[in-house]
Amino acid sequence: MDTHDLVVVGAGPAGAVAALHALALRPGASVLLLDARDFPRDKTCGDGVAAEVFDLLDDLGVTGVRELGLEVPMLRLRTPGGRVAHRAAPRPNRVVPRRWFDAALVDAAVHAGAELRRHRVRELTDDGDRIVLDGTLAGRAVVGADGAHSVVRRALGGPAPRPADTAVAIRGYAPVAADAETLTIEFAAGPHPAYAWSFPVPGGGANVGYGVFHRDGAGSRAELLARLAALLPGQVPDPATLRAHHLPLSTSPRVQPDGRVLLAGDAAAAVNPLTGEGIFDAVASGLLAGRNALRGAGAGAAQRASMERAFGRHQRHVGALARLAVRPGFLDAAIGAAAAHRTVFDCAVRLGLGRGTVSPAALALVAGRLPSAVIRAHRRARGGAVR
Ligand SMILES: Cc1cc2nc3c(=O)[nH]c(=O)nc-3n(C[C@H](O)[C@H](O)[C@H](O)COP(=O)(O)OP(=O)(O)OC[C@H]3O[C@@H](n4cnc5c(N)ncnc54)[C@H](O)[C@@H]3O)c2cc1C
Structure with missing residues (x-):
């Protein structure tokens, strides 16, 4: 059996940061970072990265990621009723294509000593003092950072996310931005909160998309695109770049049992239910998972307590506002x-x-x-x- 101190399933921001933090705290630990895909890879996302994300990466000693993106100082929010707030954000946020952002974090994890391997995990079994993956690999702890359709979350007995706790969004790249200095958000009328966005990307053009905060209210791909076109006419995505994906919202029931398996990022259903922002939550929960994974059999309980301390009050407030x-x-x-x-x-x-x-x-x-x-x-x- 190929046994490691820590196996991280999924090398998105949550997984790469978990690997990085574990190695920062215990240099020389054997950390295996698994992903179903090779890097660099695209990730269906709006590419908007909050200023707070870079604070966390700075603390981890990951440099150079800020420079991969475009600084966007302004934010514009418009309601169907015609109210508009257009102001400088308290701190400028950035737009960083995920192909570059995620690859930079994976590179940093490998540089710190993680072994990156392409492997799609299908099955986990608890072997007492270790967790066995697909019968061939084992970890004294496992971090499940395998995204919205997490196999690890399912293996822990996590229920399928409810439609009301799952957003659906489609994104593509358009040749021009609505406003090159502004993250533009146009809210939609309708039974479920929804909005279209246009975020300027480095080198010109924009990441544009439309998301609905209820899986049953999303409709077909053609309907999502029709609503994007109605809210942001002129922001026409290249059809070859269009992809849709689910976002598991933090209003979902919490899943983090005791034991050696921890969840982070979308696998922990950490996405903000007001905005669909999930990168900050992925990085912040990945940091906690990297630290708590070093606690052996106490890892799961420590992660549950850390997540409540770090996110509990915030998630109750955004959950109430989402209602x-x-x-x-x-x-x-x-x-x-x-x-x-x-x-x-x-x-x-x-x-x-x-x-x-x-x-x-x-x-x-x-x-x-x-x-x-x-x-x-x-x-x-x-x-x-x-x-
Ligand atoms: C259309 C859209 C727009 C969005 N826009 C924004 C935005 O502008 N800003 C923002 O902050 N958030 C945005 N989000 C949310 C954000 O993309 C996610 O919250 C974030 O990517 C979560 O990071 P993660 O590391 O948890 O998971 P992911 O980034 O999804 O990474 C999971 C990784 O796990 C791998 N994987 C999956 N299954 C397995 C398996 N079985 N075995 C091995 N590997 C596996 C995948 O290949 C992937 O690399 C958006 C989401 C969508 C869908």
């Missing part, structure tokens, strides 16, 4: 307040792209614009305020 966002009038109130008040805009960006929580001042400014029916319905549903 409010389905009510007519909420988005207009929130974006209207963000247009009028810098403090609301900055709070919204931190909630949507990082680990922010709702500030009482921002909440009061949004609530002042809410139709009273929305407030009453939310109080009834929650039985009180969010903690």
Whole structure:
């Protein structure tokens, strides 16, 4: 049996960062990084990378990734009701094509001592003091960072994500951006929150797409593209670059049992339910997994506690806001307040792209614009305020 201290399944941002952090804490550990595909590889994504991601990579000593992307200072949000907030983000975010971003993190992990191997994992069995993968490989700990359709999550008994906790999005590359200085977001009318985006990419053009925050509300590929065309006319993606994928939202039931198997990133259903942002959550949860994987049989329990400490309050706040966002009038109130008040805009960006929580001042400014029916319905549903 080919046995390692740590086997990481999936070499996206969550997996590469888990490998990197484990090696930073225990240089010389044998870390095997498995992926079903060769790198560099495309990943279906909007390529928007929050400023906070680079802070985490700086702390890990991974340099040069910022420079692969385009700095985009502005953010523009528009509701179907016509409210527009167009401001400089508290800190500039970046657009980094995932083909480059992910390959750079994998290179850093290999440079730190991880062994990268192409292998699609199909089966895990618990052998007591180690986890066996596909009958041939074993790890004293395993990090499942194998994305939205995680085999590792299923092996742990994680339930299939509910439609309401799964977003669906399609993306492609267009020859021009809606605005070369701005991350442009156009919200759609309809029963489920949804938006179209145009994010300028390095070298010109844009990553454009459309996402719906409910699997059953997404419709066909043709319908997704029709809604993108209606919201962002002129942003026409090259058909050869179009790909759609699921996003497991952090409103999903938590899955992290005790034991030697840990989950990170999309496999842990860490995607922000307000924005579909998942790279920050993948990197942050990958960092925790890399540290906790070194705890042997206590790894799973340590990861569960770390995830709650790091994300619990944030996820409760964005979950409550995601429930409010389905009510007519909420988005207009929130974006209207963000247009009028810098403090609301900055709070919204931190909630949507990082680990922010709702500030009482921002909440009061949004609530002042809410139709009273929305407030009453939310109080009834929650039985009180969010903690
Ligand atoms: C259309 C779309 C747009 C998005 N836009 C943004 C955005 O602009 N900004 C943002 O922050 N987030 C965005 N997201 C979310 C973001 O892409 C994910 O949250 C992020 O990629 C999660 O990283 P990860 O490392 O957990 O998983 P992934 O990046 O999915 O990596 C998982 C890896 O596991 C490998 N793998 C899968 N199964 C196996 C297996 N059985 N064995 C071995 N390897 C396996 C895959 O090949 C892959 O390399 C978007 C998502 C979609 C679908």
